[in-house]
Amino acid sequence: MQFETLKARAPGPVLGIDFGTSNSAAALLGADGQLNVMPLDGLKAAMPTALFFSNETHTTLFGSQAMQAYLMGVEGRLLRSIKSLLGSKLMDEHTLVNGQSTPFFDIVTLFFKELKARCEAHVGHPIERAMLGRPVHFVDDDATRDALAQDTLGRAAQAAGFSHIDFQLEPIAAAFDFEQRVSKETIALVVDIGGGTSDFTVIRLGPERRQTRDRSSDILATTGVHLGGTDFDRLLNLSHVMPLLGHKHIGPAGRPVPNSVFFDLCTWHLIHHAYSRKNMHFARELWTSYADQALHKRLMQVLEEQHGHRILAGVEVAKIACSLSHKPAAVELEFLDQALVPFITAPSMGEALAQALDQVVQCALQCVQASGLTAVDVVYLTGGSSALQPLMDALQVAMPDATLMPGDRFGGVAAGLAYAGAVSSY
Ligand SMILES: Nc1ncnc2c1ncn2[C@@H]1O[C@H](COP(=O)(O)OP(=O)(O)OP(=O)(O)O)[C@@H](O)[C@H]1O
Numbered sequence: 001m002q003f004e005t006l007k008a009r010a011p012g013p014v015l016g017i018d019f020g021t022s023n024s025a026a027a028l029l030g031a032d033g034q035l036n037v038m039p040l041d042g043l044k045a046a047m048p049t050a051l052f053f054s055n056e057t058h059t060t061l062f063g064s065q066a067m068q069a070y071l072m073g074v075e076g077r078l079l080r081s082i083k084s085l086l087g088s089k090l091m092d093e094h095t096l097v098n099g100q101s102t103p104f105f106d107i108v109t110l111f112f113k114e115l116k117a118r119c120e121a122h123v124g125h126p127i128e129r130a131m132l133g134r135p136v137h138f139v140d141d142d143a144t145r146d147a148l149a150q151d152t153l154g155r156a157a158q159a160a161g162f163s164h165i166d167f168q169l170e171p172i173a174a175a176f177d178f179e180q181r182v183s184k185e186t187i188a189l190v191v192d193i194g195g196g197t198s199d200f201t202v203i204r205l206g207p208e209r210r211q212t213r214d215r216s217s218d219i220l221a222t223t224g225v226h227l228g229g230t231d232f233d234r235l236l237n238l239s240h241v242m243p244l245l246g247h248k249h250i251g252p253a254g255r256p257v258p259n260s261v262f263f264d265l266c267t268w269h270l271i272h273h274a275y276s277r278k279n280m281h282f283a284r285e286l287w288t289s290y291a292d293q294a295l296h297k298r299l300m301q302v303l304e305e306q307h308g309h310r311i312l313a314g315v316e317v318a319k320i321a322c323s324l325s326h327k328p329a330a331v332e333l334e335f336l337d338q339a340l341v342p343f344i345t346a347p348s349m350g351e352a353l354a355q356a357l358d359q360v361v362q363c364a365l366q367c368v369q370a371s372g373l374t375a376v377d378v379v380y381l382t383g384g385s386s387a388l389q390p391l392m393d394a395l396q397v398a399m400p401d402a403t404l405m406p407g408d409r410f411g412g413v414a415a416g417l418a419y420a421g422a423v424s425s426y
């Protein structure tokens with residue numbers, strides 16, 4: 001069934017939903033016009049986009065409870081980065097959770113149902129209408145799959161019980177949030193670097209423009225690239241941890257160890273794949289490609305004890321710690337070997353991410369170029385990964401005359417979607 005955006009007017013507030021690769025958030029405008037940010041995860045607004053299916057209790061946990069259960073070693077299945085599946089062939093596949101073969105679509109729906117229920121519990125009434133954020137590109141360079149991704153997202157929200165659904169681009173939503181704080185007309189490049197995508201928009205903002213329904217003439221350009229924090233984690237894992245398991249290790253025949261197992265282990269939704277019977281067999285046979293058998297033994301320990309997600313989570317923690325403190329941060333690998341302490345440092349991170357960050361900066365520059373302007377007044381930064389210092393440095397070098405303005409890293413898109421929703425319902 002083809003999902004169609006349902007634009008018919010219906011009473012009630014519009015819930016702005018930022019369904020993120022790493023974190024989700026939601027907000028709506030109250031009858032008094034005040035922004036009401038939903039406490040989706042305990043008291044916190046940002047809820048990890050994660051589900052955990054416990055084999056022990058046969059229950060499903062969401063958000064940080066899902067992450068905690070998984071990291072505490074509860075037997076079960078963790079699903080993260082489910083947004084990355086939208087538009088991909090994996091979306092049509094089934095996965096085994098709680099002993100049942102479940103379509104990925106149902107898992108996305110389950111997440112939306114939970115999000116909706118938590119919001120309704122907070123406001124105390126049903127919420128029928130949703131303004132969903134979407135990245136500029138779910139899928140790069142493939143308009144058909146990109147349209148399919150939006151369609152799937154809409155159908156999942158519909159299956160979760162929303163009857164009226166609309167979409168807005170995530171960077172435009174971030175811009176609407178920023179607009180609440182501008183006091184004069186401003187040309188902004190809004191930069192939203194999240195977990196899965198980096199999205200840009202050049203937009204004309206101003207206090208007197210806020211209530212305008214049709215903002216298309218103010219949106220001067222949008223660009224986006226399918227690169228974000230989960231890619232940075234993958235690259236840091238490949239450069240800092242996987243060599244300890246044999247990645248780039250040269251074997252007795254003078255050739256490096258085949259690398260597919262390392263790529264699987266570094267990608268959230270492929271880690272499970274590395275543990276399949278076929279891949280385990282392949283990995284066992286890899287011993288002949290190793291000059292140092294201790295590295296192969298370690299690889300097999302990671303696979304047999306299924307430490308892939310734990311390692312990747314440890315890399316992300318170290319990335320964030322290093323990014324915030326600018327000091328070296330250790331990747332926790334004690335469960336493998338006490339003596340194994342790889343450090344992520346500012347220079348080693350800059351080096352591992354250089355190419356990816358350059359792609360992100362090029363995409364930002366393309367956005368300015370596509371707007372027809374030669375410069376912007378402000379570069380407004382949002383999304384968790386916008387805190388990365390090497391990225392901020394590179395953006396400032398690329399746009400020396402613009403003022404870099406760090407914004408609300410995690411709540412801005414949901415807030416902007418709520419503003420967009422309120423204007424659309426006038
Ligand atoms: N201080 C930090 N420095 C660097 N990266 C960070 C920091 N804090 C969070 N991140 C990263 O930000 C990402 C999550 O950001 P965010 O919540 O904005 O993404 P998202 O909205 O879920 O993803 P997307 O918008 O791409 O779908 C994660 O990859 C996380 O590791």
Ligand SMILES: [Mg+2]
Pocket residue numbers: 018020021170192194195383413
């Ligand atoms: Mg986001």
